[in-house]
Amino acid sequence: MSAxxxxxxxxxxxxxxxxxxxxxxxxxxxxxxxxDPALNSFLLLTEERALADAxxxxxxxxxGALKGKLDGIPIAHKDIYNTAGIRTTAHSKLLEHNVPTKxxxxxxxxxxxxxxxxxxxxxxxxxxxxxxFDLPWPPARNPWNPEHFTAGxxxxxxxxxxxGLILGGTGSDTGGSIRGPAALCGIAGIxxxxxxxxxxxxxxxxxxxxxxxxxxxxxxxxxxLLQAMAGYDAADPASANRPVPDFSAxxxxxxxxxxxxxxxxxxxxxxxxxxxxxxxxxxxLAVLREQGAVMSDITLSPLQDxxxxxxxxxxxxAYAVHEPWLQSRFYDYGESFRDRIGLAALVSGAExxxxxxxxxxxxxxxxxxxxxxxxxxTAAQPGEALPIKEVPKWSSFKPNxxxxxxxxxxxxxxxxxxxxxxxxxxxxxxxxxxxCEPTLFRVAHAYEQATGWRGxxxxxxx
Amino acid sequence: MGLAFNSWEHWEAAMSKMTEATFDAxxxxxxxxxxxxxxxxxxxxxxxxxxxxxxxxRAKPREAEPAIIFVPEQRP
Numbered sequence: 001m002s003a004x005x006x007x008x009x010x011x012x013x014x015x016x017x018x019x020x021x022x023x024x025x026x027x028x029x030x031x032x033x034x035x036d037p038a039l040n041s042f043l044l045l046t047e048e049r050a051l052a053d054a055x056x057x058x059x060x061x062x063x064g065a066l067k068g069k070l071d072g073i074p075i076a077h078k079d080i081y082n083t084a085g086i087r088t089t090a091h092s093k094l095l096e097h098n099v100p101t102k103x104x105x106x107x108x109x110x111x112x113x114x115x116x117x118x119x120x121x122x123x124x125x126x127x128x129x130x131x132x133f134d135l136p137w138p139p140a141r142n143p144w145n146p147e148h149f150t151a152g153x154x155x156x157x158x159x160x161x162x163x164g165l166i167l168g169g170t171g172s173d174t175g176g177s178i179r180g181p182a183a184l185c186g187i188a189g190i191x192x193x194x195x196x197x198x199x200x201x202x203x204x205x206x207x208x209x210x211x212x213x214x215x216x217x218x219x220x221x222x223x224x225l226l227q228a229m230a231g232y233d234a235a236d237p238a239s240a241n242r243p244v245p246d247f248s249a250x251x252x253x254x255x256x257x258x259x260x261x262x263x264x265x266x267x268x269x270x271x272x273x274x275x276x277x278x279x280x281x282x283x284x285l286a287v288l289r290e291q292g293a294v295m296s297d298i299t300l301s302p303l304q305d306x307x308x309x310x311x312x313x314x315x316x317x318a319y320a321v322h323e324p325w326l327q328s329r330f331y332d333y334g335e336s337f338r339d340r341i342g343l344a345a346l347v348s349g350a351e352x353x354x355x356x357x358x359x360x361x362x363x364x365x366x367x368x369x370x371x372x373x374x375x376x377x378t379a380a381q382p383g384e385a386l387p388i389k390e391v392p393k394w395s396s397f398k399p400n401x402x403x404x405x406x407x408x409x410x411x412x413x414x415x416x417x418x419x420x421x422x423x424x425x426x427x428x429x430x431x432x433x434x435x436c437e438p439t440l441f442r443v444a445h446a447y448e449q450a451t452g453w454r455g456x457x458x459x460x461x462x
Numbered sequence: 463m464g465l466a467f468n469s470w471e472h473w474e475a476a477m478s479k480m481t482e483a484t485f486d487a488x489x490x491x492x493x494x495x496x497x498x499x500x501x502x503x504x505x506x507x508x509x510x511x512x513x514x515x516x517x518x519x520r521a522k523p524r525e526a527e528p529a530i531i532f533v534p535e536q537r538p
Contacts, residue, residue, distance in 0.1 A: 308514035327493045342504050343511050345492035346485070355518045357527070397510045409533075 004164035004457060007221040011069040014061060021061065021072025025054035025116050028074045032118070032165045035460060038146045040138045041160040043079050044087055044120040050074065053116040060114065069224050071114030077170045078154050079120040080127050080203040081107050081212075090126045090203050093136050093332045094325060104201025105236070106170060106212055106229045113228040118166055121156030127172055127205045128153060128318060129336030129396075131388050141388060142185060143458035144424045148385040151180035157215045158185035164461050168216035168225050174205045175314055176380075176402025178213050179414040179429060183380040186416040186425030186453070188444065189215040190222045191402070193434045194409030195240030197226070198233030206317035207238075209310065209406045218454055219415060219444035223247040226437065242435065250442035256292030258443065260285070261373035263298050267382075270303035271399050274383030277426045280417030281379060284428050287450045288443065298369050298376055300404070306362060307399035310407045312347060312355040319344035340396060359407055366408045370433055375443050380414040380429035384422050401429055411437050415444050416453045478509040 005013070005024075013019035029047060036042055057072035066072075077083060080090050082100035089095045103111065111117065122140040124130030130152045131139035140155040142148040143163040150158045154171030158181025161169055171178035173191035182189025190213050197212040204210055214225035227248070232241045262285060267273045273281075289295055300306075319326065319341055330338055370376060379401045405412035412431035420426050430447075432440040448454050478485070485505050489496055496504070 305517055308517040312514055312518060327495070330495050339500060339503055342494055342496065342500065343508070345494055346480070346488050346504075346508055346511060347515070351515050351519065354515075354520070357522055358518045358520070360528075363533070394507050394510070397507070397514075 004217075004461065005167065006217050007069065007073050007167045007224050008218070010073060010167060011071070011224070014072045015066055017061060021054040021057040021116060022051065024072065025050050025074050025118070028118060028165055031163070035143070035163050036165060038460070039141050039143060039159045039163060041122055041140045041156040041163070041165060042076070042119050043089060043091065043122055043137050043156070046086060046117060046119045049086070050116050050118045057114050057116060067114040070110065070228055072116060073114070073167050074116045074118050075110060075168050075170070076118045076121050076157070076160060076166045077107055078123050078157055078172060080123055080172060081170055082201040083107055083117075083120065086120065088120065089136075091123045091135055091137060092125045092334070094329060096136055100201070102201060105198040105233045107201065109228050109231070110170070110225070121160055121169060123156060124153035124177075125334045125337040126203065126322070127174060127177055129334065129340055130155065131391055132334040132336045135334045139388065142385050142424065143460055144186060144385070145422070146460070147387055148424060149184065149388045149391050151184040151381065151385065153177040154181050154189070154215060158182055158187060158189070161185065161187045161215055161217060162458060164457065168214055168221055171213055171215045172202060172205070173211045173213060173402070173406065174209045175310055175406055176400050178211075178215055179380050179402045179412060180400075182215055182414040183427035184385040184425065186427075187215060187217055188219045188222050188413065188415055189213065190219070190226065190413040190437070190440070191405060191411065192226060192230065192437055193240070193411045195238050196411070196435065196437070197229050198231070198236040198239050200233055200235035204321055206314040208317060209314055211406065218448055219413060219441050220248070220251060222413070223251065223441045240435070245438055247437055247441055250438040251445045253442055254291055255288050255443055255446045258293045258375065258439070259373040260288055260293045260295050260443070261298035261370065261376040262295060263300060263376055263378040265299060266303045266401055267379035271382060271401070273379045274420060274426070276418070276420035277379055277381070277383050280426045281377065281428045284417050284447055285377060287447055291446060291450065296373065298373065300365055300369055301362060303399045303401065303404070305358070306404035306407050309355050309358045309362060310403035311396070312352065313359065315341060315344040316347050316352045336393060339393070362404070363408045366404070366410065374436070374439055375430050375432045377428055377430055380427040384420040384424035384426060405431050410434055411440055413440050413444050415447055418453060478505060479512055480508055
């Protein structure tokens, strides 16, 4: 089995006819067979479909009709993305036998780009809660140490990408569900600007906070995947009708002259991160500074304000989505999901509206604070992944670093900044202004290129 | 406001100000078929939810507000 390739590397080799999409797919399938029994990242493996996709891609290569950088690239989808004729469960007993008749818009777009679909990936139940041990399938585990948590809810995508079972995959992010697992699994993951990527055909969690986005080993690979996923879709009422930029266009421009704001109080006082996470952020800032970025500190409302606002909106909107089932099939949900969502029954209409009004204030605050910078930096997670059996059931009460960018809709990305005392990944989060994803990728790529973390895979992969 | 949440102790100390009778009334209204155990579990953490509600419930002027209040490109 060869070294695990990034999407960018594999696509160049495929274009040069040095790498066969069929062989690449078979390598992924072999790795899944070897490693996934310990990781549980796949809920459903679609081997025949994958090989058919790969053979079609290979035929295009031989005809000189390659579709683009994603042609022949093995990916998989979080199991809240509808896939026509293929079971889509949300990792829940309630949808255990659900087979959609139509692909989600993003599933269709990625298939049209020539990707090879390997299957459906573990998630926290309905993209919330977890880790859960009372669902029809076990939770995904962290390839850096399978006794540890992946974070969620895009847990399967985080684990599968880190272990090289797929080269990239889809996630969804309502309060941090792409950036959390990206951070704890040591990969890259972006929550794009609200409205940039269609959510049509993706099971909703909270309408005004839900985002769809890609996860991959590098930020460059995320840019390649996002290129296929982004764009206006009339089927998603929140879709932004605006031109899609070239997300890779600024990748190699470096960060000289870019202005970086550091939301230091988020991770130093509001919710103090581990020493390794703090060191990773400081080293990351030093790397960017050495390349010519200009630093300044930014002060926002306390992280707890953003978290309270986002949390209340999230549980109330999710409750509204699930109310009929909560009333009729409450105990068919796993304990983690049902108890967390049950809290929403205690929130009044006026309290929800208070959160909505506060959200507007926070959006205005974020816009004003970012007026004079290009990106902001803070933590993505407080530290390394906890042992999976030690994750507190009510950990969602803890203010998280990712939800401010769901509350405001700003694009944000997590990158690996090294490893903590336990040998598991630590990370930092970079956010940009709305629809400024190319700048976000530019900063993340500059950081990744200047550091060696992308050369290190989990020991179980070797 | 602005409390550092660096340990679990703060949350464990966040006892509900809601009476059990009020809690029961809200659950009845929701029509959620909760067992006694689930009721105890949710009631036990409802103080933390109240902390969040208190954080977002601030006096605001009584004046016009926009119909669409979430726009990512919001400008001050």
